[in-house]
Amino acid sequence: MQVLSSSTRFVQNSNMPTLKPISEAILPHPRYDNKRVISWSDVIAIESGNYPQSFSPNRKMVFGTYIHKLIEEDKLPFKVPRGTHHEVKVKHGRLVGTIDSHDKITIIDFKTATKHWSRLKAESHEQQTYYAYLLWKDKGVQVKEYKIVSIETCWDDDELSLTGSVKVHTVPITMADMLKARARADRAILKLRRA
Amino acid sequence: MPLEVVDQASYDQAVDFGKNVSKMLKYIKGEKEKITKPMNEAVKAARAIFKPFEDRCEEVKADTKSKMTAYLTAEEVKRKAQEVKDLARMEKGTMKEETVVKKMVKREEDSTETKGSTFKYLAIKSVDLKKVPVEYLVLDETKAKADYKEGKEIAGVEFEYEIRAKF
Numbered sequence: 001m002q003v004l005s006s007s008t009r010f011v012q013n014s015n016m017p018t019l020k021p022i023s024e025a026i027l028p029h030p031r032y033d034n035k036r037v038i039s040w041s042d043v044i045a046i047e048s049g050n051y052p053q054s055f056s057p058n059r060k061m062v063f064g065t066y067i068h069k070l071i072e073e074d075k076l077p078f079k080v081p082r083g084t085h086h087e088v089k090v091k092h093g094r095l096v097g098t099i100d101s102h103d104k105i106t107i108i109d110f111k112t113a114t115k116h117w118s119r120l121k122a123e124s125h126e127q128q129t130y131y132a133y134l135l136w137k138d139k140g141v142q143v144k145e146y147k148i149v150s151i152e153t154c155w156d157d158d159e160l161s162l163t164g165s166v167k168v169h170t171v172p173i174t175m176a177d178m179l180k181a182r183a184r185a186d187r188a189i190l191k192l193r194r195a
Numbered sequence: 196m197p198l199e200v201v202d203q204a205s206y207d208q209a210v211d212f213g214k215n216v217s218k219m220l221k222y223i224k225g226e227k228e229k230i231t232k233p234m235n236e237a238v239k240a241a242r243a244i245f246k247p248f249e250d251r252c253e254e255v256k257a258d259t260k261s262k263m264t265a266y267l268t269a270e271e272v273k274r275k276a277q278e279v280k281d282l283a284r285m286e287k288g289t290m291k292e293e294t295v296v297k298k299m300v301k302r303e304e305d306s307t308e309t310k311g312s313t314f315k316y317l318a319i320k321s322v323d324l325k326k327v328p329v330e331y332l333v334l335d336e337t338k339a340k341a342d343y344k345e346g347k348e349i350a351g352v353e354f355e356y357e358i359r360a361k362f
Binding site for chain 1: 278279283286292295297299300303304315317318
């Protein structure tokens, strides 16, 4: 049996990748009081090498925010599924998120787009399982599903408006899904710490 | 060319006219084929030379893909089994949530070493035709017509003979 000498051990340790402290790797987040936290869009940005992201809202985003506000105040001209809590900030460790709407069973995410969200796109929207994880850890609410409420918009005389067409995709959430979303976020942070 | 077919005389005129157009069409096609036929023969010959090699490559490619898919499927089964096992231990209290997540991160880190890419292909797993809504069913017209001509009645399909003009 080969016995490792202390110098061999030292060489092995020096080969280990050095990690930046987490507080250095994560930058202050302008949407979360400049705290060093990570949102889901940061996770995506880290994965694609675009972290930190620039926050310059375009017309579509501004319109989306306006529609969210109308839904929150129940002032939309047509009915869409709504939860009991709106614009809920959730946090667990360095991970943060803002949920559009939720109740005890469902997380609801409103999406305004000129083309409806497809089932495949809705089912692959891991952001919602990430929110479900944070909601569970932060508030103790363990939801069973998420709904993507796709609200169709159109350009009308260079103005965005609603067509009135709504499509809802319901996707179940399992514990494995939630932990996978958390693992994906952890991996993104690891990537930042290795950079 | 007769503008309208309104009586027997104009109908007869249309038949003669149609026959002449058919003759002209046949002549045009003949002239075209004098040029295209040798070209097509040459293309056919060239295709015949390369076809066996192309077919073999396609075969090997399909075989390689199927082996890769089998490997990915087996890995996915293994990954899911490990996940189920870890989650069961977590529920039982013999494994911490942090450990489950760490193992997931590690599996993901290991899996990205793989070359190439994958995509999600939507396949039909099983079909119960009795339950499929009618809008998704396509009528096999050729079979229905052939069976009808043989004297078979086909529920839901009504046939009629149309009179169509012929030169």
